[in-house]
Amino acid sequence: MIAVAIAFAAALAGTACKIISPVRTVDIHVPSRDADADTVDGSVVPPDSSMPSGPLGAALRRGRALLEHTPESLPRYVGSNLRCESCHLDGGRRPDVLPLLGAFARYPRFAERTGAVVTIEDRVNYCLTRSLTGRRLPPSSREMEDIVSYLAYLSTGVPAGAHVRGEGIPRLPRLTGDPDRGSPLFVANCARCHGAAGQGAQVPRTGSATPPRLAPALWGARSFSIGAGLARIERLAAFIRLAMPYDRPGTLSDQDAFDLAAYILAHPRPDLPGKSRDWPGGNAPADVPYATRGHAGLSPPPLIRRAGDTAAMMVPAPEPAERAVPRTPPYGSRGRTSGSVHVRRAAGDMRRSRV
Numbered sequence: 001m002i003a004v005a006i007a008f009a010a011a012l013a014g015t016a017c018k019i020i021s022p023v024r025t026v027d028i029h030v031p032s033r034d035a036d037a038d039t040v041d042g043s044v045v046p047p048d049s050s051m052p053s054g055p056l057g058a059a060l061r062r063g064r065a066l067l068e069h070t071p072e073s074l075p076r077y078v079g080s081n082l083r084c085e086s087c088h089l090d091g092g093r094r095p096d097v098l099p100l101l102g103a104f105a106r107y108p109r110f111a112e113r114t115g116a117v118v119t120i121e122d123r124v125n126y127c128l129t130r131s132l133t134g135r136r137l138p139p140s141s142r143e144m145e146d147i148v149s150y151l152a153y154l155s156t157g158v159p160a161g162a163h164v165r166g167e168g169i170p171r172l173p174r175l176t177g178d179p180d181r182g183s184p185l186f187v188a189n190c191a192r193c194h195g196a197a198g199q200g201a202q203v204p205r206t207g208s209a210t211p212p213r214l215a216p217a218l219w220g221a222r223s224f225s226i227g228a229g230l231a232r233i234e235r236l237a238a239f240i241r242l243a244m245p246y247d248r249p250g251t252l253s254d255q256d257a258f259d260l261a262a263y264i265l266a267h268p269r270p271d272l273p274g275k276s277r278d279w280p281g282g283n284a285p286a287d288v289p290y291a292t293r294g295h296a297g298l299s300p301p302p303l304i305r306r307a308g309d310t311a312a313m314m315v316p317a318p319e320p321a322e323r324a325v326p327r328t329p330p331y332g333s334r335g336r337t338s339g340s341v342h343v344r345r346a347a348g349d350m351r352r353s354r355v
């Protein structure tokens with residue numbers, strides 16, 4: 001199957017490379033993640049300009065627009081001033097910076113943080129409730145269907161369960177961040193776009209071709225919540241090291257990135273109801289900033305309480321990873337299965353989640 005995917009990649013590479021929006025090459029030396037032998041090249045995914053016309057194309061374009069204009073399109077569901085693309089840069093196509101290429105092909109999957117098998121709709125709702133500090137979208141809403149349709153488009157040509165080169169975000173060497181060193185680095189490198197108080201600001205135009213866009217909040221009431229992946233210092237440091245400053249990515253050292261992350265994460269940010277139920281298996285990564293089973297939060301930030309319906313800020317817990325399923329009766333042997341069950345395990349190869 002992988003050989004087919006690679007052949008497909010090679011066939012498409014000639015056309016796809018030219019049209020996909022240019023990706024900055026960053027000279028960065030970080031230990032590579034354990035590259036999977038079955039990794040597919042993201043260039044198998046056709047560019048947005050190849051979306052079909054008709055109703056499917058309209059759904060895909062609406063999904064794309066929701067990722068690009070999230071707070072404006074879903075004002076009741078977004079509490080921050082971030083959009084999906086604030087973190088999933090270049091429309092979710094930039095390798096090594098949380099790309100969304102191939103994500104759809106890997107769901108449903110087992111997520112350690114939830115301790116259960118989650119669907120792609122749940123995964124989108126985790127980002128809405130945690131990273132956008134919002135409320136969950138009903139899975140059967142048109143908006144969710146459009147987002148998922150677009151995510152499926154970003155998995156075109158990626159075999160189910162396959163991994164895409166540049167998936168996730170590379171791990172930096174584990175360093176200790178110092179907020180006091182981060183403070184002057186922030187003023188020198190970040191405040192001109194994100195604002196001196198980290199509240200977010202319009203990015204000044206650098207030329208008539210560059211549309212003004214928002215550099216979103218980094219802390220405060222409109223920032224990502226404590227339950228977001230980026231609220232973990234190792235993730236945030238890697239994001240900063242690879243992607244920021246936006247116009248000069250790759251110019252900071254690993255230590256600078258950790259110091260900046262420590263400075264940003266020392267400020268108040270919105271709370272996430274129900275967060276202590278994360279990692280029910282007791283295996284929270286060391287840098288999770290809040291207490292979960294068997295884990296004391298690492299440098300917890302001051303929290304800003306969120307007003308409103310807290311239940312809507314949580315994704316309902318899915319079925320546990322292992323559950324009893326009634327055995328399908330063999331044909332013609334009705335009645336033989338009463339009370340008889342077997343246990344279905346989450347497939348081993350679904351346990352790759354980096355969540």
Ligand code: HEC
Pocket residue numbers: 067070082083084085086087088098099100102103106123124127128131132147151167168169224228229230235353354355
């Ligand atoms: C504050 C940053 C941030 C924002 C904003 C954000 N995300 Fe995410 N997203 C993440 C991080 C971090 C991950 C975890 C990536 C990983 O585990 O490799 C993630 C993971 C995902 C995944 C799963 C990817 C995979 O390979 O399993 C999907 C799908 C996703 N986000 C969709 C969205 C959508 C849709 C939105 C907007 C509604 C959004 N995200 C907004 C940070 C963000």
Ligand code: HEC
Pocket residue numbers: 082083085086087089090186189190191192193194203213214215216217218224230239240244245246247260
């Ligand atoms: C030239 C302007 C600019 C500079 C300088 C800049 N950023 Fe950004 N940053 C952006 C923009 C724009 C986005 C959102 C990208 C998008 O929406 O496509 C962003 C997104 C982010 C995000 C993810 C979204 C969020 O708000 O949480 C983080 C974290 C971040 N920047 C941190 C930093 C840090 C730390 C620095 C300093 C080292 C920095 N940025 C410098 C423009 C900038």
